[in-house]
Amino acid sequence: xxxxxxxxxxxxxxxxxxxxxxxxxxxxxxxxxxxxxxxxxxxxxxxxxxxxxxxxxxxxxxxxxxxxxxxxxxxxxxxxxxxxxxxxxxxxxxxxxxxxxxxxxxxxxxxxxxxxxxxxxxxxxxxxxxxxxxxxxxxxxxxxxxxxxxxxxxxxxxxxxxxxxxxxxxxxxxxxxxxxxxxxxxxxxxxxxxxxxxxxxxxxxxxxxxxxxxxxxxxxxxxxxxxxxxxxxxxxxxxxxxxxxxxxxxxxxxxxxxxxxxxxxxxxxxxxxxxxxxxxxxxxxxxxxxxxxxxxxxxxxxxxxxxxxxxxxxxxxxxxxxxxxxxxxxxxxxxxxxxxxxxx
Amino acid sequence: xxxxxxxxxxxxxxxxxxxxxxxxxxxxxxxxxxxxxxxxxxxxxxxxxxxxxxxxxxxxxxxxxxxxxxxxxxxxxxxxxxxxxxxxxxxxxxxxxxxxxxxxxxxxxxxxxxxxxxxxxxxxxxxxxxxxxxxxxxxxxxxxxxxxxxxxxxxxxxxxxxxxxxxxxxxxxxxxxxxxxxxxxxxxxxxxxxxxxxxxxxxxxxxxxxx
Numbered sequence: 001x002x003x004x005x006x007x008x009x010x011x012x013x014x015x016x017x018x019x020x021x022x023x024x025x026x027x028x029x030x031x032x033x034x035x036x037x038x039x040x041x042x043x044x045x046x047x048x049x050x051x052x053x054x055x056x057x058x059x060x061x062x063x064x065x066x067x068x069x070x071x072x073x074x075x076x077x078x079x080x081x082x083x084x085x086x087x088x089x090x091x092x093x094x095x096x097x098x099x100x101x102x103x104x105x106x107x108x109x110x111x112x113x114x115x116x117x118x119x120x121x122x123x124x125x126x127x128x129x130x131x132x133x134x135x136x137x138x139x140x141x142x143x144x145x146x147x148x149x150x151x152x153x154x155x156x157x158x159x160x161x162x163x164x165x166x167x168x169x170x171x172x173x174x175x176x177x178x179x180x181x182x183x184x185x186x187x188x189x190x191x192x193x194x195x196x197x198x199x200x201x202x203x204x205x206x207x208x209x210x211x212x213x214x215x216x217x218x219x220x221x222x223x224x225x226x227x228x229x230x231x232x233x234x235x236x237x238x239x240x241x242x243x244x245x246x247x248x249x250x251x252x253x254x255x256x257x258x259x260x261x262x263x264x265x266x267x268x269x270x271x272x273x274x275x276x277x278x279x280x281x282x283x284x285x286x287x288x289x290x291x292x293x294x295x296x297x298x299x300x301x302x303x304x305x306x307x308x309x310x311x312x313x314x315x316x317x318x319x320x321x322x323x324x325x326x327x328x329x330x331x332x333x334x335x336x337x338x339x340x341x342x343x344x
Numbered sequence: 345x346x347x348x349x350x351x352x353x354x355x356x357x358x359x360x361x362x363x364x365x366x367x368x369x370x371x372x373x374x375x376x377x378x379x380x381x382x383x384x385x386x387x388x389x390x391x392x393x394x395x396x397x398x399x400x401x402x403x404x405x406x407x408x409x410x411x412x413x414x415x416x417x418x419x420x421x422x423x424x425x426x427x428x429x430x431x432x433x434x435x436x437x438x439x440x441x442x443x444x445x446x447x448x449x450x451x452x453x454x455x456x457x458x459x460x461x462x463x464x465x466x467x468x469x470x471x472x473x474x475x476x477x478x479x480x481x482x483x484x485x486x487x488x489x490x491x492x493x494x495x496x497x498x499x500x501x502x503x504x505x506x507x508x509x510x511x512x513x514x515x516x517x518x519x520x521x522x523x524x525x526x527x528x529x530x531x532x533x534x535x536x537x538x539x540x541x542x543x544x545x546x547x548x549x550x551x552x553x554x555x
Contacts, residue, residue, distance in 0.1 A: 030494065094495055096444060161447045165407045168358055211403040242523070246402070287494060288526050325494050 001069035002139045006200075009065060009316070013235055013257050013279045017313040021306075021343040023336045024065035024281055026239060026260060026322040027057055029075050030094065034325060039092045044074055051131050055138065060329060063336050065316070067237070067260075067281070068144035068203045070135055072124045079148050080156040081119030082184070083110070101158035104170035107177045110157070115188040125195050132196070144237070145192035145199050149206025150224040153181040164211060167220055174220065182224040189231055201235035204228060210242025210262075217247040225254040237281075241321035248273035263320035267309045276314060283320035284335060291324040295334035302338040312343065346373045348384040351416075355388035355458075356395075358408025360415045367416045377423040381460050385413055389458030393543035403447070406542060410454030417457055431462035433553045436478045437488040438470030440503060443496035448522050451542030452488060459546040472506030479507075479516050485553050488545070489535075491522040500525070501533040517552040521545065 001009070008022050033043035036053035043049055054070050077087040080097035088096045101107060115121045128135075128142060135142065148156070154177050155163045166174050185204075193199045209221045229236045236255045240247075241262035251259060252274060260281040261270055270280055284290055289301045302317070309315065317339045319327075348370060354363025370380055392409040395401040435456050439449050446468050457463045464482045466474055479487055487507070489500045500520050507513040520530050521539035530538035537552050539545040 093442060094493060160445065161407060161450055164404045164447070165411060167404045168408045213402045213405070216402065216404060245399070287524060288528055292528075 001065065001067075001141065001143045003141075005065045005069075006141070006143055009067075009258075010234055012314060012316050015279075015313050017311075017315075019343055020340040021312055022065060022316045023063065023339050024067055024316045024318050025332075026067050026281075026318070027054075028071050028073055028322060030325050031323040031327055032057060034092075035327070035329075040075075040094065041089055041091045044089075044095070047127055047130055050127065051134060058140075061332060061336065063340070064332070068146050068201070069140065070128065070131070070142060071144075071146055072128045073146070074120045074124070076148070076156060078120055078124060079153050079184075079188070082113035082115060082121050082188075083119070083153075083157055084113075085119075085156065087120070097156050099157060099159045099162075101162075101177075104158070104162075104166040104173040104177075107158075107173045107180075110177065110180055112180050112184045112187070115184070115191045121188065121191075125192070129195065141198040142196040143199060144201040144203045144235075145189040145196075145231075145233075146203045147185055147188055147205075147228075149204040149209070149238075150178050150181040150185060150228060151208035151221060152206040153185070154178055155208055157181075160208070163208075167212065167216060171219075178220060178224045182227050185228045186230070189228070193231070193233075200233050201237060202229060202231060202233055203237040203239065205239040207240050207242040209247050210240050210244045212246070214246040214250070217250060221247060222250055222254055225251075225256070229255040239322070245269075245273060249275070252277040260318065260322075261320060267305060267315065271309075271311060271314075276311065279314035279316065281316045281318045283318065286319035286321045286324035286327070290319045290331050290335065291327045293331065295330050298331045298334040299338040302335055303342065306339070306342055345379065345383065346370055346375055348375075348380070351380070351384040352388040352391070355385065355409050355412045355416075356391050358405060358412055360408070360412040363412040364415050364419060367419055371419075371423070377420050377427060378429040380416075380420060381424075381458075385416060385458045386460055389413060389455055389546070393455065393546065396541070396543040403451075406451050406454075407447075410451055410458075413454050413458045432460035433486065433549065434462045434464070434482050434484040435486045435488055435549060436464045436466060436475060436482060436484040437490070438466035438475060438478075439468040439490045439492070440496055440499035441469055441471045442499050443491050443493055444468045445490075445492035445522075448492065448542060449488070449490040452490065452521065452539065452545040455542050455546045456488075456549055459549070461546075461549060472503040475503055476506060476510045476512060479512055484516060486517045486519060486549055488539075488549075489518065489520045491520075491525060494524045497522075497524055497529065500529075500535070504534050519545070519548055519552060 075095040077095045077097045085097040237258040238256040239260040243264040258279045351366035517536040519537040520535045527538045
């Protein structure tokens with residue numbers, strides 16, 4: 001992300017209404033490698049492909065802000081690998097981490113990983129370190145520390161069904177699991193910041209908070225997210241594209257000031273639920289419209305969504321979630337052009 | 345008919361031990377296993393579904409209710425087999441090939457079993473061939489395909505196409521669901537029904553078999 005894009009993002013977060021409205025997308029392995037003509041595994045394992053694919057997206061869509069920008073990731077395996085989870089790789093599938101906890105009681109034996117040494121985390125850092133000179137020569141900087149959120153990590157370690165069930169059957173053990181995951185996250189974020197002093201934002205991705213009630217969020221979500229986001233940075237960005245009406249009013253209490261959410265809710269509803277304290281990144285339907293629709297469908301969707309929003313402060317137009325697999329260039333271009341045409 | 349309130353409460357509150365205890369108690373008092381399903385479990389799971397639809401319940405509450413139901417069925421299943429009671433329908437369920445997520449599929453299994461369906465749960469990462477064999481062996485009227493990932497959704501179409509090639513497509517209704525799946529996608533791949541969430545799956549299954 002270059003200085004202009006970062007300043008745009010910060011302006012949105014701080015409540016400015018920009019004209020035209022800025023457009024931004026989370027881009028990562030589900031979309032980028034295939035769009036650029038590579039396999040997912042090549043994208044993960046070849047630094048040059050990783051770099052060139054990111055540069056290609058930036059060059060192709062110079063009017064869009066890509067978040068978090070040069071996201072060094074190994075899909076869902078990044079954080080679980082540090083806990084010792086086996087990572088499974090296919091040439092062109094999302095990698096998958098095998099769960100390591102066979103029962104809630106096994107949390108007793110779980111140890112907090114060291115982000116400097118464990119799993120794929122040193123590889124995440126080294127890839128960016130190796131590429132940092134080229135990234136910075138191109139005018140961009142590493143702006144975000146990125147990680148999956150504490151509940152998401154918990155589900156990778158013990159399974160989604162098992163974790164969500166155990167919130168009811170073994171709440172104390174689940175608090176222990178979440179505390180370990182969160183303490184690890186704090187270390188992991190601090191280490192990323194130490195390696196890249198240009199970082200002034202945190203992105204946490206956690207869809208699991210969308211599956212629980214407000215009361216459970218207050219108990220099992222908010223305290224841990226608050227701690228994970230407790231670092232003093234300018235942008236505290238949260239992604240959750242599961243339904244999140246229950247937790248939305250409390251997200252600002254976790255320190256979050258930028259939210260990417262799903263298509264289950266409208267921009268107006270989300271603005272109301274968050275009392276317009278949080279900048280929103282959304283929310284054109286990613287799969288049915290941005291990936292599977294025509295450019296005309298995309299333009300109609302943009303017009304519908306923006307037509308329904310009265311207050312355009314704290315708004316960056318995007319899709320409801322990360323850039324979906326198979327979203328074509330012409331649809332992304334149609335989205336950007338339509339937003340510019342409507343909000344000049 | 346003895347009062348089944350405590351059994352229903354056990355399910356609705358996700359108290360598996362209380363629900364199983366109430367089921368055993370009802371059986372000892374002479375309640376027929378099939379009546380336990382129709383008068384106890386089915387209305388309780390319907391209530392759980394209603395609470396979910398109204399935003400009172402979330403996924404953890406569904407899961408513990410499903411867990412209670414599953415434990416009751418471990419007691420009931422052999423008794424139902426002995427009595428020769430007929431299920432409301434037969435369903436084969438699984439998460440499609442390449443996808444290892446089970447939460448949605450497990451919830452749908454519990455909702456359907458609680459609603460009186462006989463459920464053959466094939467687990468996760470199920471190949472089209474395995475679906476076809478299970479449909480043929482169980483004489484299922486419905487096959488349910490689940491997927492959580494956008495990358496594994498195409499495996500739903502592969503499965504539906506395989507059903508057609510195997511000559512079973514006209515004998516079985518196909519219902520699909522999962523976080524990334526939409527009604528449009530379901531129609532595009534030629535499925536018969538789309539369940540927006542687990543709570544809606546029972547009504548959908550009943551509709552598909554004309555129940």
